[in-house]
Amino acid sequence: MNQLAFEVGQTATPEAVQFYILAPIAVLAALGILVVKKAVHAALLMAWIMITLAIFYIANGAAFLGVVQVVVYTGAVMMLFLFILMLVGVDSSDSLKENLKGVRPIAITASVGIALLLVSLISRASLGREAVGIEVMNSFGNVEGIASLLFTKYVWAFEFISALLITAAVGAMVLAHSQKSADAQKSQRVKSVARFRGESLGTAAGxxxxxxxxxxxxxxxxxxxxxxxxxxxxxxxxxxxxxxxxxxxxxxxxxxxxxxxxxxxxxxx
Amino acid sequence: MNEFPMTTTELIGTDPGWLIAVKALLVFAICVLLTLFSIWAERRVVARMQMRLGPNRVGKFGLLQSLADGVKLAFKEDLIPKAADKIVFVIAPLISVSVCFLAFAVIPMSGPVTMFGRQTAMQLTDFPVAVLYILAATSIGVYGIVLAGWSSGSTYPLLGGLRSSAQVISYEVAMGLSLVAVFIYSGSMSTSEIVASQDRFWYAVVLFPSFIIYVISMVGETNRAPFDLAEAEGELVGGFHTEYSSLKFALFFLAEYVNILAVSALATTLFLGGYRALPGLGFTESWLGGWFTMVWFFAKVLLFFFLFIWLRGTLPRLRYDQFMKFGWKVLIPASIAWIMIVATLRVLSAEGAPQIVIGGFTASMVLLVLAGTSIYERSKVRAEARAHEVPEMPEPTFPLPVMPSGRTSAAGILPTRSIEGGDGDE
Structure with a gap:
């Protein structure tokens, strides 16, 4: 990454200062996620990392991406996570007792395998052409540049993914939907009339x-x-x-x- | 604008560091002072609406009342509940209060002015996605509320926190959608360019439905009456800040009012032409070397603030399910439909479609809306009639009081003494 930056142009001093201040904080927060006991604290550290990433994006000229990162990931996704953590009440630290025998070796093998796969792939990744730098991409404006790519070259990918997401959202709603009881659907008027008829008359006044x-x-x-x-x-x-x-x-x-x-x-x- | 050929972005782009620092300090000072003033104004105006006088003891007209209250709050005992999560409990008000000031960084408060001998504008910074940045700032502000509710370690604050954040998130969707029409018309998301593009007409006029949706959702977004369900005293005590006291409570209080001012300032910028003068009074924009534009800006902001007070003095609180239904089933679909219409009109005029096509499209849309609403009304009437159908049940036999001649039946079970007492007046 450093190599790329040097190819396009020297990193400006303010950007370097900002990087050396924020990057260690982000790494510390990432390590903190592994260490902290409460799930809510981990979620907070995660939100903090997302905000730091957003600052990096903005500093690198991708203003739209940075702001959307905050609105979508920090504001919506992480907030929903927090909701669930708070409602379910996952306050207590997770139990370290092994409930399923023999899972640990499988988990360790799988995670090491995925890590190796990612590292080997990313280390060999290349752009396949000369980097042109963000200034060229932003020549018509950052937002306009993203918009013209999304709605011309990548319009099918964009539409397919949005259809997938909407299907998932509707599916979740259908699965989680519970039929309301008949009592809840009665209107206030029906309930108040029913109160003075039949069995409940005896306690109509409370x-x-x-x-x-x-x-x-x-x-x-x-x-x-x-x-x-x-x-x-x-x-x-x-x-x-x-x-x-x-x-x-x-x-x-x-x-x-x-x-x-x-x-x-x-x-x- | 002929004497100032540079755009605001270019003007403030050349600011030296010290000028930015001075402006940041000024923006902060304005926010805090305006909060003090607006709390006083709210109490006085609401009092008038309720046939009272309101605070009038401290200072002239009670103007220093908020200051006195602030000092009092600061000297109160600072309690942290035993069950609270201490770190998060302290961080939450700090998040709330520090984030709410962020929005003001991109609000253009004045036209081009001269400050310490330099040409600049009373706007801290500007970038191409400035309005989205404000939305991002408010979405971080929700963390303060949620964390305050959760970290208090108590049920009512947790419920209040969840309620208010669900509210802010839902209404932020409607708010964001109402802004899209403005982006389409102005062709920009930068605040100063949106203000500049309103030189002929205000978007409150051209995009009236967007304006209405924005105004409704800004009240929902700031948890204010009639949408102040997060602090519904009868249900949730104080909502998310039930357990907070002293300075930490004061921070939440400050954050609430700065948030109100921030959404009002955004409404002014996007829909009421920002710092621009009323139509026909354009000559005032050059008074005091351009500084008079700030008067216009704050006059409009305070107009919105008065609207907040007026709503609080007039409307009763909504029920939570009604409120959520209104947000998701009315505001959001309505604004999506409106965006579609605006986008189609914009494309039609950009493609140079003949006048008759644009007119025909507009007329058919109006007819469609009328037809849709009337069908909806009719189905609503029918649904209401169905809901009010009383199911078949036997007619009631009410227990009637015993007539004097037939009192023997009742007398049988009452103690003898009371019957003798009762006989006395016969």
Missing amino acids: LPGSGVFARHNAVDVPALLPDGTPSELSVSKTLKARGDVIDGGKYALDQLPKANEADKDFEGR
């Missing part, structure tokens, strides 16, 4: 509040209905599940004298 008619005004005591019976509906389901409910039967109307005695005993102690 469930009885706990403890209101009882001698205790606490949430763990069922309310007494006007006919003197305790209402199980008045106690929160959570409390019931936890078993934190006082037996309402003891405050029923016919049990009152007994309950009075018990309370007196309690106060007397």
Whole structure:
């Protein structure tokens, strides 16, 4: 890469300064991805690397590419990654326990193989012709240059890839789509009418509040209905599940004298 | 513009380093001062709209109120929750506040002026993709919100952060699409060239649908009423900044207002002719050696800011699903259709198509839109009728109060004492 730069023209001093400041930071951030424990931190470092790359692009005269790099990769792709990491809650560091036996050697072989393949291919890569430099490419303007290539020479590749992406997006939406329950599709009006018909009429004005008619005004005591019976509906389901409910039967109307005695005993102690 | 033959890009391209530094400092100072002023203005104007007076104690007309509040905020205790991710918790407001200033670097605030004896313009820098650069800056700004929500280690901030970033991302799509029509018409994405290309007419007039879509999406983008779902107090306490206090909260506050000013400045630049004078008042552009153009610029920015306040004082908050549906199912398709129309018209006139073809295309588009909207309206009415169909259910038998003559049935279960008390008034 350095060789190429020298062929076209000497690297300007400001560009060199900027490179020697940003490149180590980018490399450190890349190493950090391997080291940090939290997935969100790794995603942040990744976003930082993308921004550094964008700065390099802009400094090299590819302004459009640099800005799009930030908008698309940092702004959209990385943000969606972050969303998923936060919603799924991958806070805890990954477990180092080997769940599937024998995967490790395969993984190591595969990654070393891919690395060798990439290095050998990239090291032998050549442009196949003299580099002309970004100034020539940008002679009609950076954006115009990219646009004329995308919409003339590479228009088919461009359209095919966009069709592929749209298919993938629609496919993901179809696969992830769940039929809404019938209840969610009812309108507010239908629901409010249904509330006053049939079974739910009894609780149309809301469930009885706990403890209101009882001698205790606490949430763990069922309310007494006007006919003197305790209402199980008045106690929160959570409390019931936890078993934190006082037996309402003891405050029923016919049990009152007994309950009075018990309370007196309690106060007397 | 005859006396200034150079374009703005050429003018500011020759700036020496010290002048760039001075301008950067000026832009920063203007943003902060304008924020202080606009917070005060918002409180006063909203108060008037709600038949109150608003802050009027500190300084003349309460002008120093924001300054006093800022000092108060800075001296408050700075809390970091135990469950918070400390590093990210501190970084998040810094990201928010540092990114929001970036947009102002490419906003042309004045025409050609003379500053310390040098010909220049009140614009820090300009490059061919300046408007996209602003979009990039806002998309990094979302990180501040998301990270603040996540790093607080608490549920409401997380929900608020996710909500507000989903909102910003969705409305940024609509915003970006509304800008495309401007790019097509001006043939450039550089802010100064877009302003220069509006010398005959403003894009707010020519590209009116784009302007409307931009104005709606800029309100959504900045999380402001009626789209301030991220801070819906009744649902999410304070949204992403619930756990923030003191200076860090102040930074978020500053970022919010600078963002509002930034989108207003972008709207001014792209649709209202930037620093240019109102039509017919072009002679004012050379007043004060060109500095008077800044007055025009900020007058337009403050006009947009007033719109923000007005919306806040008038409209109730939208429900989240309504808001998202509006963004994805109305704004984005509408702006895509509009871009198609603009592009076709542009190609037709560039290819030198006869007037009758262009006129016919425009008329057929208008008819198509009318037909489409009326079909949509009718289907909406039908869908509404279907949704309101009440399913077959037995008629209710309401429990009626017992009539005085038949009270025996009720009296049977009530304790005797209360019946005696009740008998007294018979």
